[in-house]
Amino acid sequence: MPTGLPFDDIRTLLSDLPPLDTGAVAAIAARDATLTKPPGSLGRLESLVAWLGAVQGRERPVIDRPVVTVFAGNHGVVAQGVSPYPASVTQSMVANFGAGGAAINQICGTFGLGLKVFELALEIPTADITVGPALEEAACAATMAYGMEAVANGTDLLCLGEMGIGNTTVAAAIYHGLYGGAAADWVGRGTGVDDAGLARKIDAVERAVALHAAHLGDPLEVLRRLGGREIAAMVGAILAARIERVPVILDGYVVCAAAAVLHALDARLLDHCIAGHRSAEGAHSAVLARLGKEPLLDLGLRLGEGTGAALAAGIVKAALATFNGMSTFSEAGVADRADDSGR
Numbered sequence: 338m339p340t341g342l343p344f345d346d347i348r349t350l351l352s353d354l355p356p357l358d359t360g361a362v363a364a365i366a367a368r369d370a371t372l373t374k375p376p377g378s379l380g381r382l383e384s385l386v387a388w389l390g391a392v393q394g395r396e397r398p399v400i401d402r403p404v405v406t407v408f409a410g411n412h413g414v415v416a417q418g419v420s421p422y423p424a425s426v427t428q429s430m431v432a433n434f435g436a437g438g439a440a441i442n443q444i445c446g447t448f449g450l451g452l453k454v455f456e457l458a459l460e461i462p463t464a465d466i467t468v469g470p471a472l473e474e475a476a477c478a479a480t481m482a483y484g485m486e487a488v489a490n491g492t493d494l495l496c497l498g499e500m501g502i503g504n505t506t507v508a509a510a511i512y513h514g515l516y517g518g519a520a521a522d523w524v525g526r527g528t529g530v531d532d533a534g535l536a537r538k539i540d541a542v543e544r545a546v547a548l549h550a551a552h553l554g555d556p557l558e559v560l561r562r563l564g565g566r567e568i569a570a571m572v573g574a575i576l577a578a579r580i581e582r583v584p585v586i587l588d589g590y591v592v593c594a595a596a597a598v599l600h601a602l603d604a605r606l607l608d609h610c611i612a613g614h615r616s617a618e619g620a621h622s623a624v625l626a627r628l629g630k631e632p633l634l635d636l637g638l639r640l641g642e643g644t645g646a647a648l649a650a651g652i653v654k655a656a657l658a659t660f661n662g663m664s665t666f667s668e669a670g671v672a673d674r675a676d677d678s679g680r
């Protein structure tokens with residue numbers, strides 16, 4: 338057992354972060370300038386390769402073991418009537434992931450991504466955040482540690498996803514707890530609540546944040562009081578990836594709640610993350626602006642499961658394939674431009 342307060346053990350991990358590799362970025366820019374294309378013509382694909390190199394610390398980044406991790410949790414706040422679906426759907430969807438029948442299975446198959454599902458005590462929902470803290474500190478820290486396993490198998494690109502009926506309510510509570518404003522600013526329809534459900538959801542988020550208001554100055558307290566197990570595990574996964582130099586693609590509105598906790602602790606904790614997409618859940622745009630992330634895709638998705646992150650991974654893989662596989666002007670015998678302008 339670790340000694341001291343569990344959150345203290347987490348906090349020690351925050352203090353010693355590897356720097357991004359600027360030498361790798363420079364080397365990538367130099368090779369990019371020799372490839373058979375006008376400078377800058379691959380747009381954001383070029384900056385994606387630079388990002389991979391900066392995080393991995395490699396002049397030739399690799400994506401040999403990309404993985405999507407789906408963290409699944411259940412939430413006591415479902416008792417407040419905040420989701421149109423019963424909590425049992427979380428377990429059923431985990432079975433569906435295992436059987437290969439979910440949307441994320443098909444996207445992983447399309448782009449050659451591994452899929453790993455972390456099932457987090459689904460039979461024991463976290464406490465209702467309108468009544469008390471979701472998790473005790475020790476349980477929250479232990480769940481964060483479990484989430485660190487996401488990078489344990491030598492993955493070189495981590496796509497984060499989640500599944501949990503009710504978790505758009507806890508995500509909204511986290512945003513309201515971290516960023517203030519009105520509860521309604523952060524609450525959306527999730528899986529599709531009707532108007533009465535939306536009103537219950539806004540009310541639940543308001544009451545939860547009011548209940549815990551005295552403790553919300555510390556982002557880790559926001560996490561344990563207003564979050565849930567899949568959110569805590571994703572905080573651990575993002576943190577471990579930062580330390581292990583693994584690039585991370587964030588999914589949508591719910592995954593970004595985990596990212597927001599770390600960002601509130603120290604913005605550099607998200608240096609290794611890109612936003613895979615903009616979710617159709619209304620407040621996601623405001624969240625992305627707070628996090629300083631420009632999403633790669635904007636496809637109107639609001640599913641979760643890591644689907645937006647996995648789709649973005651397909652683009653990232655293509656970006657790296659262009660960088661590694663393209664011929665240079667001299668190799669291909671293509672005439673380069675006559676002057677240095679525009680470089």
Ligand SMILES: O=C(O)c1ccc[n+]([C@@H]2O[C@H](COP(=O)([O-])O)[C@@H](O)[C@H]2O)c1
Nearest residue numbers: 420501503505527528589590591616641
């Ligand atoms: O992350 C998103 O952008 C997102 C937006 C809407 C819904 N979801 C998914 O929907 C579930 C939560 O919705 P709800 O209505 O039960 O709170 C959960 O399994 C999430 O993966 C996810």
Ligand SMILES: Cc1cc2nc[nH]c2cc1C
Nearest residue numbers: 422426500528640641642
């Ligand atoms: C069917 C279903 C699938 C999901 N996948 C992610 N969240 C979900 C919510 C529901 C309800």
